[in-house]
Amino acid sequence: MQEHLTIRLDKVIHQKARLGIMSILMVMEETEFNYLKERLKLSDGNLSTHLSTLEKEKYIKIKKKFVKKKPKTLCHLTEKGRQAFLEYMNNLEQIIKSMR
């Protein structure tokens, strides 16, 4: 019987910018807006909306602080986000494995 290769990859994570954000948050715990922007070479607006998307999905939590009277946006993964990312990676590895 033919199995269905219906590629099961979380839509929210399967996007270059958001994959990058999640990747960084997996290893960085507490990360600044500007760090992500610089590291991923995203425009302000682009990063802002992607962070909102991830926040809406409850994959990340966004904290706003003031440091030296300037706003500072900090992001970190939620447990849900961590799980979603791990599952995404596992799915991806399965796909890659099935190719080899």
Add this chain to the structure above:
Amino acid sequence: MQEHLTIRLDKVIHQKARLGIMSILMVMEETEFNYLKERLKLSDGNLSTHLSTLEKEKYIKIKKKFVKKKPKTLCHLTEKGRQAFLEYMNNLEQIIKSMR
């Protein structure tokens, strides 16, 4: 010095449906429209446009035949498509490796 993790993944391949199509074509050489449609659970229209996208990019070649007086659409990877897919997979593996 901080490296830039600008995720470098071919936009044409980095999409669930097209990733599925390419994956199948990597192992199947000559594949029918309806096979892809069934295997990937895509609607006719959706598959049709994704195949056109891949064809426009010269990642696949589409042949049209008649079999028992019915149209039959066959697809196969081009060498360019194969290379693009391999590079996509390598990039993906790098990203995964960098996560572990």
Add this chain to the structure above:
DNA sequence: ACAAAGCACTTTGTATTTCAAAGTAAATAT
């Protein structure tokens, strides 16, 4: 023989997503 249904797609229109230009608000420099 003729209409109705089926098959194998493609085209079209709508909905969603992406992304950067423009906007906001506060701080700092001139």
Add this chain to the structure above:
DNA sequence: ATATTTACTTTGAAATACAAAGTGCTTTGT
């Protein structure tokens, strides 16, 4: 006091995704 910079958010235009509707042929039923 005004201009510039910093740190974002909002908005609107463009691209993308997808399914409903359309096309053109064939087969089936009556």
